Amino acid sequence: MGNKRFRAENAGKPTSVEATRIWASKVIDDFRASGNEVYTFEHNLSNSERGVIHQMCRKMGIQSKSSGRGDQRRLSIYKGRHKNGKKDEKSNREKLKCVSFPPEADAILQELFTHYPPCDGDTAATSFNKYSGKSGKQGQWNDDFFRKPKSSSEEILEKVASLSSRLRKDKALQEISKLRSKLPITSFREAITSAVESNQVILISGETGCGKTTQVPQYLLDHMWSNKRETCKIVCTQPRRISAMSVSERISCERGESIGENIGYKVRLQSKGGRHSSVVFCTNGILLRVLVGKGSASYVSDITHIIVVLDILLNPLSCVH
Template sequence: MAGKGLRIGRGGRQQQQQHGFVTEALRVRVAKILEDFRASDREVYTFEPCLSKQERSAIHQLCRKMGMISRSSGNGAKRCLSLYKSKRKQQNNRNEEEPVTSLTFGEESNVILQDLFTRYPPDDGDLNEDISQNNVKTTTNSPWIQDTSFCRPSFSKDEIKKKIETLSSKINGDLNLRKTAADIAKLPIASYKHVITSSLEAHQVVLISGETGCGKTTQVPQYILAHMWSKCLACKVVCTQPRRISAISVAERISYERGETIGDTVGYKIRLESKGGKQSSIMFCTNGILLRLLIGRGNRINKKIPPAKDTLLEISHIIVDEIHERDKFSDIMLAIIRDVLPEYPHLRLILMSATIDAGRFSKYFNGCPVIHVPGFTYPVKTYYLEDVLSILRLKDENHLSHATFSSAEEVSPLTEEYKTALDEAINLVVCDDELEPLLEIILNERSLNVCNYQHSVTGVSPLMALASKARVGEVCMLLSFGVDYSLIDTNGRSALDWAQQENQIEIVEILTSHLEKDHSKLAEEEELLNKYLSSINPENIDTVLIERLLKRICCDSCEGAILVFLPGWDDINQTRRG
């Protein structure tokens, strides 16, 4: 529809505008009419009966957006559209007091409203933006209750001393807690406790760069708390995590290490859920929660509304973990914190990262000190989908039976002294038929990096040496350990070639049978995998397979924990329900 020559509420409609298309010019013109009507004292505005069905629909939509009421009346060519101001607007124009209406919501509506106010809680400015500056005193007495989750506990010196004594007696009186404390003392971060606390005394910002598994996430907040309590000072340590599940799990872990219930000394606050409050000295939250706190503070300052209490004055330490992930919340949050730090000299910022590129973050915070903490990787054995399918099919086989041995494969590299000892032991087997030194090393270490070691000059492995000497028992032992029988020496010979060269018929049969079994196993695994992939949708998470695998692991192992990584929250819930 062309907007040219169109008259709204004053005259007729052009014939070329009857095909149902509503132009932008029409929308602009209608919006201007609505604005003028809203600003006027008139209570009703009626368009002349010259509008098409599509035009009336567009005006209805604009009215709803502007908070007005619109109704159509009449039939056929006499059908017209009328606008009414909402009751609230009419009362405002008449300076009448707005009546208070009480509404009762259902359970589903309450959940949605709780989600809304948790995501976008009203601050002092939002609650009072329609009140004049002369009524600022009234705004500070608003019924909105300030969240005290990030307020510092009001502990006296005697209360702090009592808490220290309670914690100590609780750990000493519980065997599991003592064992946990002993394990914690072995973490790489433990030897850096004094360095961390002394650096925080001297600097406002400290960056801790530690490898995964060094213990920085669970121990640094406790080091800070212990240091502050040793001076009989209350503190509020706010620790941010990039994900909800991380905030909850770390808070629960620290509470367990202290023998406490979550929400006591350690709490967390995430969207729609929180444990603990002002009495909690350590509070975990997501990056988004802390960012909302910082932005809310900025809104109050920009609107010149005096807050009841500045929350940043209550927080003594902020720990930002996993800063190397660089999500949108953490980047904005760090920028804001850097700008406000000079206003809060008491506030300490601890940045923690697993990346080696700590210099960039240190430079961003004016060359703050960096504490490098070493770490260690735990031994990991990898199973692929075809392995899992085979494990679940062969119920009589314990899939963990060989994991204890093979999992130590990459614990630590062999030292030069050890390599020399292995070279000598292999030479004694090959040249002098003396097997005891080599067998002693293998049985003492029980590690694949020993069993698969190759002589530094000849490339001979323990399996090759034993295969050439008809040591059937020892060869079977190495094969059961999962030794690599495909290794070749400097002359290109494998263990099977060594046995054939020395005419060790029984060893040749064992190695050949083992080789054929492996080939057959690979073929069976491939067939299993193809059948499985043809029967499921690869785009969906197979919760049934996960459940069966978890049951099998629980049956095969005695102790430990299982951590399952899934793509999203919906997948987690679906697996839970399954």
């Protein structure tokens, strides 16, 4: 009975290890935020408390050392220093120089890079570009996926006529068109295109399923093609790569096209379409690499519209200019 009462009274209370981690985390955070290079804990720490702090420092990348004996044993932590207090930047550089591949691995690595070139930010220096080089030679990075399509006014008119023809002949597309016309966002089509023409940035919010993600890119594309007869590059972001792929496939289906024609996607290690695609779906990370990547200025200038999906709650279908 006494044991049960003891367990009930102590239920929910942190253990000694958890308590040590709580107060030690506060001390370490304050130390990292300060300008001090060394911090020494009080000498009244127990062996278990010192062990917990050592473990926390290893996980945080902070050097720690216990020194002294008996009641004088103390634990010190350091910023970017060895346990003896000397800076280890030089030794870190020396360690990095020792990292290398055996000679027999060169041919294997070269073959892997040839068949599976890195892209979409696999390497920080190359950003979103695609590797295009020959075996054994220094390759160059070039990717025009986010460039505006090269289409004349006549070619744009042909695309518009082709879409109209598919809608007239394909009963399945006609059914899809009827469903699209019943979406809540349909009545805001002219307001959206007009707002985009008059403002650099607009905010569109609506209930889930109202058609924001699938219809707004098509409204802008059809407006550019039918009214202005101009090419465009509409980049739409999605929070996850699977949603970028599925939404692009859905829009292609609604327009009676194959994925990768006028509608494409580009996610890490996988893409459909190219420069000829007028609407491109990608993840937020891909767009960020495009905007800040090396030599990105020439690519950004070709992007006519950027649609960024935000998970926020506002009044349904409101446009803020």
